[in-house]
Amino acid sequence: MEQINEIADNLKLLGDKTRLTMLALLKERALCVCDIVELLDISQPNASQHLRKLKSAGLVNETRKGQWIYYSLTIEDKPYVQAVLGYIPSYKQKIAQLKNDCD
């Protein structure tokens, strides 16, 4: 089974508080980098670096809208990631507090 390597690699990405929270946020809706920076209270380069890893693994994708780049989950083909995210408390309320000048 070669598949277990891919699963382990993806779980390693989930095994970081910052990235796991990012994915939990994106479960609610697509967010731009500045949203994520605000919500997680981390530096912008730090956010970009984590997002790049998630993108390389195919867990998220990006869509540019003007000067903003929105990230979304792409985990339809990764049921174990869906399952994990399903067990994380919702960030709906947190996201609702966004100042969200981005739109």
Next chain:
Amino acid sequence: MEQINEIADNLKLLGDKTRLTMLALLKERALCVCDIVELLDISQPNASQHLRKLKSAGLVNETRKGQWIYYSLTIEDKPYVQAVLGYIPSYKQKIAQLKNDCD
């Protein structure tokens, strides 16, 4: 939510091929260290070190039987770990090939 830290920490442990395979093996049945060493083809200290991490996180526990120490899963209270392991192909056949002098 403080819980997400614990989830991330546990997923980090799952995010290693050796440990993830160990857990998948233990899903089938309790195994002693020498079984795991044989099945994974790793060194004994390496196996012990990974098992210690899993034990520290409460993902496995140990039971001595004579000179052997058997490890078993203790993930009843961690549904997201159960979910992940549920998506990993079974190692039943592999385990059946054990020479298993241990008993």
Next chain:
DNA sequence: TAAATATATATCAATATGCTTATATAATCA
């Protein structure tokens, strides 16, 4: 076109991780 905003990338230091080798401990057996 210049300034401002949003994001990415490069580099680096600190820390963490995984594995090996050597050794210690514990149980069994002759």
Next chain:
DNA sequence: TGATTATATAAGCATATTGATATATATTTA
């Protein structure tokens, strides 16, 4: 009791990871 087997621990090295700082790129706006 001494040898053997099973397992744990310690120490060290090589590599990976994280986050910070500095800088580059891309888009929009004045």
